Amino acid sequence: MADPMRIRAAEKAGVTEVKVLMSHEMETGQRKDGAGKIVPAWFIQNVSFKHKDKEVFTAQFGTSISKNPLLSFRFKGAAKGDKIVVNWVDNHGDKRQDEGTVI
Amino acid sequence: MKKTKKLILMASVLAAVCAANPALAQQGKDDPLTKYRDMLAGDNPAELSEMKGEALWKTARGPNKVSLEKCDLGVGAGVVAGAYVKLPRYFEDTKMVQDLESRLVTCMVMLQGMTPAEARKNPFSSPGKPSDMEALASYITSQSRGLKMATPLSHPKEKEAYAIGKQIFYYRAGPYDFSCATCHGAPDKRIRLQYLPDLTNPKDAREAYATWPAYRVSQGEVRTMQHRLNDCFRQQRLHEHLYTSDAITALTMFLARNAEGATYNAPALKR
Numbered sequence A: 001m002a003d004p005m006r007i008r009a010a011e012k013a014g015v016t017e018v019k020v021l022m023s024h025e026m027e028t029g030q031r032k033d034g035a036g037k038i039v040p041a042w043f044i045q046n047v048s049f050k051h052k053d054k055e056v057f058t059a060q061f062g063t064s065i066s067k068n069p070l071l072s073f074r075f076k077g078a079a080k081g082d083k084i085v086v087n088w089v090d091n092h093g094d095k096r097q098d099e100g101t102v103i
Numbered sequence B: 001m002k003k004t005k006k007l008i009l010m011a012s013v014l015a016a017v018c019a020a021n022p023a024l025a026q027q028g029k030d031d032p033l034t035k036y037r038d039m040l041a042g043d044n045p046a047e048l049s050e051m052k053g054e055a056l057w058k059t060a061r062g063p064n065k066v067s068l069e070k071c072d073l074g075v076g077a078g079v080v081a082g083a084y085v086k087l088p089r090y091f092e093d094t095k096m097v098q099d100l101e102s103r104l105v106t107c108m109v110m111l112q113g114m115t116p117a118e119a120r121k122n123p124f125s126s127p128g129k130p131s132d133m134e135a136l137a138s139y140i141t142s143q144s145r146g147l148k149m150a151t152p153l154s155h156p157k158e159k160e161a162y163a164i165g166k167q168i169f170y171y172r173a174g175p176y177d178f179s180c181a182t183c184h185g186a187p188d189k190r191i192r193l194q195y196l197p198d199l200t201n202p203k204d205a206r207e208a209y210a211t212w213p214a215y216r217v218s219q220g221e222v223r224t225m226q227h228r229l230n231d232c233f234r235q236q237r238l239h240e241h242l243y244t245s246d247a248i249t250a251l252t253m254f255l256a257r258n259a260e261g262a263t264y265n266a267p268a269l270k271r
Helices: B002-020 B032-040 B046-057 B100-110 B132-142 B156-170 B180-184 B202-209 B225-235 B246-258
Strands: A006-012 A015-021 A044-051 A054-060 A070-076 A083-090 A095-101 B089-091 B096-098 B189-191 B194-196 B214-216 B221-223 B268-270
Touching: A006 A083, A006 A095, A006 B046, A044 A070, A054 A070, B046 B132, B046 B214, B046 B221, B089 B156, B096 B100, B096 B156, B096 B246, B100 B132, B100 B225, B132 B221, B156 B180, B156 B246, B180 B189, B180 B225, B202 B246, B225 B246
Parallel strands: B214 B268
Antiparallel strands: A006 A015, A015 A070, A044 A054, A044 A083, A083 A095, B089 B096, B189 B194, B214 B221
16 A cells, blocks of 8 residues: 655635645656566656645656655645645556545 | 966966865855856745655554654653754764664664564655655654754764774775765865865865755755765775664764764755
């Protein structure tokens, strides 16, 4: 199973800035291993952020995103203490869900 | 003829300006690598490793099925906060000077019942093979962030390790006849864009030691102090030291002690 994400969300003057570090290899499928064989592509495909069951941000990732990616965005409407739920699914079907609190 | 003279004059003026202004020698605030590091600061993926290490520290593992929470890193059994800035140090139970990685191996053997070979099995991660040691080192060092380096140097064994470490630092060997000091013993040296810290200068010595272990963007992993030292020995074309060898501990002791008073700020982020 995948390792947990690090989620930070801070509200300031009505705008909430969310920053998430995801733990993932993000293999491009273009590298070769020591034996000369191609390392198969393995990357996060879909990311979604929910605030009170409402989707506030979604993203489709590809192989150009770095290993252990950092994603940051801002949205309006959250209050301190609210929960932000982050989900990702990779091309192996592996999933990870974590929750952060707005501060 | 006149033109040539003028060019030579210009060149000598330029050389004088460069010598007088070390900032032009790719250092300090204008150094592109410094700018790059500043851009990345604050959102360090090393935090992922710290979280993983904390979970590992608290997980019952090994044949004895116990966690490392009773592990004595030098400031009392199970105390992690502030432990790293007082390492390496002499440990009464093992009768030797140990750095963090060496001490972790001791705890895995004594508490968790692993064999020394098992504990030293995977110190540096490679793609698809994450290292527990790197994660544990990330967690433990992160618990010393903001504290002052205060490696002890009172026990005779600690003094001995420091002296040996100093000797290793200045010891020239290998096909290039390099020592650590060849690259890190004089000011204003660099390799391509990378400014080389002068570890004989307390300011550079503090800054360098206080920022290891570090997440290396080029490798996508947190690398430990021994990994960094191994890299220097590799570039000297010397053999690779055994993991947690006494020589590595001695050299770490020398570097740690020279960084005394530094504000510890790692796991850091490096190129």
